[in-house]
Every structure is written in C-alpha cells, then in structure tokens.
Amino acid sequence: MKRVSVVSAIMAVLFMVVQVVSELYLPNLTANIINNGVATGDIPYIWRTGIFMLGFSLISILAAVGNTYFATKESQQLGRKLRTEVYQKVEHSSTKMFDKYGTASLINRTTNDINQVALVTQMFLRMMINAPITLIGASILAYQKDAQLTKIFLVVVPIMMVLIGVIMYFSVPLFKSMQEKTDRLNLIFRENLTGVRVIRAFNKTAYEEKRFDDASMDYTNTAIKVNTIVSSMMPMMTLIMSGTNIAITWFGAQYIADMQLEVGNLIAFMTYAMQILFSFMMLAMIFVMVPRAQASAKRINEILEGEVDVLDPVEPQVVTRQGAAATLSFNQVDYRYDGAEKRTLEDVSFEATSGQMVAIIGGTGSGKTTLVNLIPRLYDIESGEIKLNGKNITQLTQKNVRELIGFVPQKAVLFSGTIRQNMQYGNQHATDEEIWQALRTAQAEEFVASLPDGLDSRVEQGGGNFSGGQKQRLAIARALVKPADVFIFDDSFSALDFKTDANLRKALKEDVTQGILVIVAQRVSTVIDADVILVLDEGKVVGQGTHAELLATNETYREIVASQLREEDL
Template identity: 75%
Template sequence: MIKLAKRISLFSALGALLFMIIQVLAELYLPTLTSNIINDGVAKGDIDYIWHTGFIMIGYSLISIVAAIGNTYFATRESQKLGKTLRSEIYRKVEKASLHQFDQFGTASLITRTTNDVNQVQLVMQMFLRMMINAPITLIGASILAYRKDAELTKIFLIVIPIITIFIGGLMYFAVPLFKSMQKKTDRLNLVFREILTGVRVIRAFGKDDFEKKRFDEANLDYTQTAIKVNTIVAFMIPFMTLVMSGTNIAITWFGGHLIADRTLEVGNLIAFMTYAMQILISFMMLSMIFVLVPRAQASAERINEVLDLPADMLDPTSPQTIESKGKAASLVFKQVDYRYQGAEKLALEAIDFTAEANQTVAIIGGTGSGKTTLINLIPRMYDIEKGEILVNGRDIRQVTQHDLRQVIGFVPQKAVLFSGTIRENMQYGYPQASDAEIWRALEIAQAKDFVEQLPDGLDHHVEQGGGNFSGGQKQRLSIARALVKPADIYVFDDSFSALDFKTDAKLRQALKAQMHDKIKVIVAQRVSTVMDADLILVLDEGKIVGKGTHEELLAENVTYQEIVHSQLREEDLA
C-alpha cells in the first residue's frame, strides 16, 4: 500500500490534512461552546450571551462545513487520480510483458487486478485522506478536552477502550483472511464467466448449458458464501459500537449525576463531556472500519504490485542499431537457433537454420506440437532465443528496438482477431495513413474484396467485437488483408489459410506470389496443397528441422514429408 501511495501528490495530501485539521478543531470547539451557553447563559438567564455564543457556534459550523468540502475535494481527486494512474500503469506493463508473463497471470486475473483490486486501493486511499486523518486527531483532541472538563469521568474510558480494542482485534483476526480469499474467488468467478461468454457457441453445440450453469453457480456460490461470512462478521461492529456508546452514556450520566449533586461538576460540562465521549468512540469506530478494510486493500495492493514489479525480460538494446526496409534486398536468416520455454527442461526448437530472401516463399509444415508457431513467433521477437542468431535485413533482431523490428514485419496470427469499429479502422490498424486504394488492393490480394463490396457500407461496415458478424473464412481474409495493407519486407502467416476453401486458398497464394513478389513470405500450414509451390519448405518434427527443400526434393528424399503428403493426397494427385 505504501508503495502505491507514493503516487499521491504531496501538495494534495497536505491540502487534505490542512482542511481536516481545521474541520476537526472547529468540531471539537463546538461542545465547549455548548457548555458555556448552558453554564453561563442558560443557568444565569443571560439571553445576550446565549445569542452571542450561538452566532459564534454558527460561524464554527460554517468553517467546519467549508473545511469538510475542501478535504473531500482533495481526498476524492487524489484517490481517483491514483486509480487512473494504477490502471494506466498496469495496462502499459501488461502491454509490454512477454507472452509467457501474460500467460503467468491469465486474462481473468489481469481484468480483476485492473478493476476490482484498483477500486479497493482507491477506496481505502480516499478513506485514509478523510477518516484516517480525522479519527486520530479527533481522538486525541476530544480526549484532552474531555479530561479538562472532568478528570474523574475519563476513567470510564480505561474500561471502554480496551473492550473496543479486543473486539476489533477479534474481528480483524477472522475477517482479514476472508477478505484476501474474496479477491482470489473474484478471479475464479471472472475466469468462469469469461470462458462461458467466449465459448458460448461450443457450449451450445455440445449441449453443455446445464453443466456450465452448474460450474458458474458453484463459483458464484463460493464467492457469495465468503462475502456473506465476512460481511456478517463485520456487521457485528455497528450493534456492538452502539451498545458500547449507549453503555458509556449511561455510565457518564450516572457518575456525572452524582458529581453534579455533589456540586463538583456543572451541567454544561457534563453535556460537553458526553459529546466528547461520543467523538472519542466514533473515532474508534472509524479507525476500526479502516483497519477492517485496509487488509483487503493490502491484499489488492500486493496483487497490483505483482504486475507492476514484473521484470522486463525482453529489453531493447541501450544502443540500438537501425533496421530499414530493403525491398528487393530483404533477408531473413536463422543461424542455429535454440529456444526453450521458461521453466521447460526440453528445447522447444533446436538448431533451426535457414535463409530466405526477397521474392521467396518459405513454408513450414509438420505435425501438431512440432514447433511451427513457436518458430514464427521468434521472427517478430515475441520470445527471446536461447542460442544462435536471427537476422532480419542483416540485423540481429536483439540489436534493434522491438518497435523498429516489427515495422518491417507484417504478421497474421493463428487466430483471426478483429476489433470493434469499421473495416477501414481494422485495415488501418498497422498503417494508419493507408489510403482507400491501398486497402482495396490488400483486400483484393486477400480475396476479401468481393464480399466487402457487397456490404451496405463497404469499408465503413461495422465490425462487432471479435468480428462476430463475419464467418471464420471472412475474418481470416480480413486479418490477412490487414497485414498486407502495412508496407513490410516480411509477411508471416501462421496457419492463416486454414478456414479457406481450396479454391480461395489457391487464388490467395497466387495473388501473393504475383503482387508481393519483392517480399519474403513465411507460411505455416497444415495442408500440403498450401505449401507445394513454396520456394523452400521446412519440415519440423519435435522442434527440429528434419527436411529442407522444395516439394519435389522432399517428396523424393524425406520420409516425414512423404508421410504427410500421402496422408492428405492420393497418388493420382501427385502425378
């Protein structure tokens, strides 16, 4: 919490403190004025004194109101700014995190940390700048003034305060672990709910509505039971404090009445003492509320810091080299590259070695889990290699900034992802200055022009979240077009033709070869028909290149490639 609180402006914190001190001092003086009215005005029948002191009380009340508004303004502004800052920092941290760091937390947990956890910290910070400052000042001030009114009556607090302290300590003992547990259960609830939303088509296709409903109900019930339990524990505080206040008032009235009867205490002083006693107990109540909420906020702060303290494991070089688009001189070189996933014993890729130049198509094929996607994710430096070199246009990708590297690469991921907005906005995602002519050219190459032209609004047609209003093949073609709009030397297609029919697949590859002739195309595919006309085919098996060459060369010499081909094509298709 302290680490996060350092982001608060010192000026605003001092402003909140100043206004709170003024408010508390004004409120503490009011019972004394009430005592004076009773002792010197009412008891003596001095109407002028009553009016005079009454106007002074109104003045102090107005000062208290203005100071409370000032304190609330600074406290609210700074707590909201802190929330905004934390959300921005978490977002930027996640955005720059490596893929394995992102997977370390999971989407649901990151959403919870950005929303619910930040809200908890924000709430406690606002309470801190208001109640946490108010309570101790009021407690100390009211105790001193109560003692000045009558020292004997203050002995009541020697019994009351230890009782309150023990009770609050017991509440915290039981409530704090439950508050921490609630944050984890919020993660679980978000995870289940998000899976149901994103997988709704699969759930309905398999008729698992009841199963998923039960799974959600279990997560929801688990969270609810914990919330009920912790709020039930905390709920005991109000009636307990009411009981203590009532008991304290009775004790003060009882003993105070005897002191008045003995003429050692004036009535006004007793009234003032009772008011100060209430201020003392309310201060304890405010502190107890904060002490109950702080542990939950502390748990949230720890979860936020886990994200903010993530080490940057993919750093740009301190003195980066420049990398430029080289057009017909573009090149991609893998030199004995090894890669291992974090924490894994076995290499995911081993001794990967090949060279590609402009106007060449490199195809990567292999069985499931052979390392195809991992290999192409190394090109834009989604992961850092363990050994070897990857050169793009003659530059080691670790010696240039990630931004500059990705400027010369057009990437189409395995899963077609479209963003809500219009088709034009999606096409300009990687190249904002793209003209309509450039967009239509990319759509034509990607075989998406025909269906986009038929849409009522053309390029201004609305795209729903995730591209939900397009078919799988349409989303894939739009994703390909988005990459082609961006001027680049290397275009990477990660199994991006899987949702296309054979005819569209063939047309797309033909268009790529004809119109993107000065580019390097790297294609990952499962279908042999997609890779047959590639200039270089890499056959992967368990992270190693077991075959390298053209279709004809591999078909004649490579057993693994032969097995793949014969599993998909008939003999007459190969003739």
C-alpha cells in the same frame, strides 16, 4: 500529475484539520451556553454563542466538502495512474505474462484490485486523518472538562480494542480469499462468453450454469460471512457507546450533586466521549479494509514488478525497410518455455530473401507457431541468432523489429470499429486504393464491396458479424496494407476453402514482390508452391527444400503428404 497529486493530498489534509478543529470546538461552545447562558438566564450571551456555533458548523461543513473533493481527486488520480502503469506493463511484456496470470486475472487486477486501493486511499485521506486527530483532541478536551470521568475510558477502550482485534482476526483472511474467488468468477464468466457456441453445440449449458453458480455461490458465501462479521461491529460499538453514556451520566450526576461538575461540562464531556469512540470505530473500519487493499496492492505489484523477459538493448542498432533486398535468417536457434525441461525448438537454421515464400509444416506441437513468434520478438530465443536485414533482432528495439513485420496470428483478431479502421491499424496513412488492393490480394474484395457501406461497414467486437473465413481474409489484408519486409501468416488459411486458398497464394506470389512470406500451414496444398519448405518434427528441422526435393528425400514430409493426398494425386 505527480505535482497535482501531492497538492491534492496536502489540501485534503488541511481541510480535514480545519474540519476536526471546528467539530472539537463545538462541544465547548455548548458547555458555555449551558453554564454561562442558560444557568444565568443571559439571553444575549446565548444568541452570541449560538451565532459562533453556526459559524463553526458552516466552516466544518465547507471543510468536509473540500476534504472529500481533494481526497476523491487524489484517490482517483492514483487509480488512473495505476491502471495506466499496469496496462502499459502488460502491453510491453511478452506473452509469458498472459500465460502465467491469464486474461481474467489481469482484467481483475486492472479493475477491481486498483479500485480497492483507490477506495482505501480515499478512506485514508478522510478517516485515517480524522480519527487520530479527533481521538487525541477529544481526549485532551475531555480530560480538561473532568479528569475523574476520563477513568471510564480505561475500561471502555481495552474492550473496544479486543473487539476490533477479534473482528480483524476472522475477517482479514476472508477478505483476501475474496480476491481469488473474484478471479475464479471472472475466469468462468469469460470462458462462458467466449465459448458460448461450443457450450450450446455440446449441449453443456446446464453444466456451465452449474459451474458458474458454484463459483458464484462460493464467492457469495464468503462475502456473506465476512460482511456478517464486519457488520457485527456496529451494534457492538453502539452497545459499548450506550454503556459509556450510562456510566458517564451515572457518575456525572453524582459529581453535579456534589457541586464538583457543571451541567454544561457534563454535556460537553459526553460529546467528546462519543467522538473518541467514533474515532476508534473509524480506525477499526480502516484496519479491516487495509488488509483487503493490501492483498490487492500485492497482486498489482506482481504485475508492476514482474520481470520483463524481452528487453530492448541499452544502445540499440537501427534497421530500415529494405524492400527488394530484405533478408531473414535463423542460425542454430534454440528456445524453451519457462519451466520446460525439453526445448521447444532446437538448432533451427534457414535463410530467406525478398520475394521468397518460406513455408513451415509439421505435426501438431512440432513448434511451428513458436518459431514464427520468435521473429517479432514475442519471445526471446535461448541461444543462437535471428537476423532481419542483416541485423541481430536482439540488438534492435522491439518497435523497430515490429515496424518491418506484417503479422497474421492463428486466431484472426479484428477490433470493433469499421473495416477501414481495421485496415489502417498497421498503416494509418493507407489510402482507399491501397486498402482495396490488399483486400483484392486477400480475396476479400468481393464480399467487402457487397456490403452496403463498403470500407465503412461496421466490425463488431472480435469481428463477430463475419464468418471465420471472412475474418481470416480481413486479417490477411490488414497485414498486407502495412509496408513490411516480412509477412507472417500463422496457419491463417485454415478457414479458407481450397479454391480461395489457391487464389490467395497465387495473388500473394504475384502482388507481394518485395518482402519475405513466412507461412505456417497444416495443408500440403498450401505449402506446395513455396520456395523453401521447412519440415518440423519435435522442434527440429528434419527437412528443408522445395516440395519436389522433400518428396524425393524426406520421409517425414512424405508421410505428411501421404496422409492428405491420394497416390494418384502425388
């Protein structure tokens, strides 16, 4: 792509040079027709020169088309490359990047900001090349036609430069602020779309409409202001050009009367003067657009140059699937989020082997989700050691670690497509038999079989055509389809009724005989059959053992149980 990109840029420049040279030569031919043809009545000369003019005009048109094609190709290739790099950087970064910038901002940077950079690249390959060449060439040719008339530019050019400077002074900060306001607009719109049910349930439609309208009005006012300032450039430039034409005509007429200037040369000089002034206008448009693209480029670079905190080792070790011999261990693991004074997890230690169910329970904010997010290296630990099948996961590539893990997040995420495509997300070679077995274990077989198209039934964006419990069961089945040594269920049974929950846990114990089950749960009934229960309190493991052991020895666990079960149930 890099080679093609360089070729496109070079071709765009070459075509623009041809276009400018052709356009600069046309006024000279016009002068020759008037001076040597019209003035002398030489009709054949007029025809010959006219044919030359048509030829140069055709060359100019073809060159303009060629320049536009290659400039557009180059700018769009740049946009495509940037989008790919930003997307890959975000995909390979830890979730800290999402926490820092937010989804709305990342989407805006990947679309609007990159479009701004691509647009200015196209303008650069057209106007930024055209303007200086035309400016220099037209100035030289105008001077050759009449040196005295060029003194007019000593007055006109400074006025134009002052005008452009004033417009840039007021417009550039507004262009930069528009990017931030676009982020805000996207954020509110995205929140309203994803939270539409909550908004309606709380009867906050009018409130959210006003919030969106305020953000939209803020953006609109800024856009109106900046575009009004920029649009004033055109009439001001027109006024200056008209004044320049009047001055050239006034002084040129005197020179013609004094036999110091030919009529054809005056016409050519006026044309060159317009080309000079238009060149200044093109430069002004670029100087106005560049700061906005510069702000966009800065926002893009924040992503591309952002520090990747979860890195693969230079010389990674390799861990393979062990099945019945799989092991997982935490050894004095500490973790804290960026900027946090207090550790989220502190001195966490436990071990698990294949066939065991490890349950994690604790109060809200005790660090349960953080703990399981450390296993697939969504975050890297501050100190301590996590081992998977006897290997320290920081010495393994992220891909290698995640190949051995089946993961179900707190929020069940399904992708648009079919149920089969979602089931094969972690194992593209999974057979229908394997998929149905996973659905059976996840207690999803019955409702999937009842659908008209079965595994080929449509899944809308985010799984919007399924209930919360159905989405959770499908997400669990998707994880089970994948051959893995560790299956992580992060509070993935919360939308299930007690009967389905119990049946699912029973099926997991019976069907997943090779692999470690790590379950995060709020309900005691979900963890009661676990081989090992970890009780977390403010990031520390305050209890570890079976349900019976913890009930007898751990006060924190007893309080959790007592808050959910009646005394006679105990």
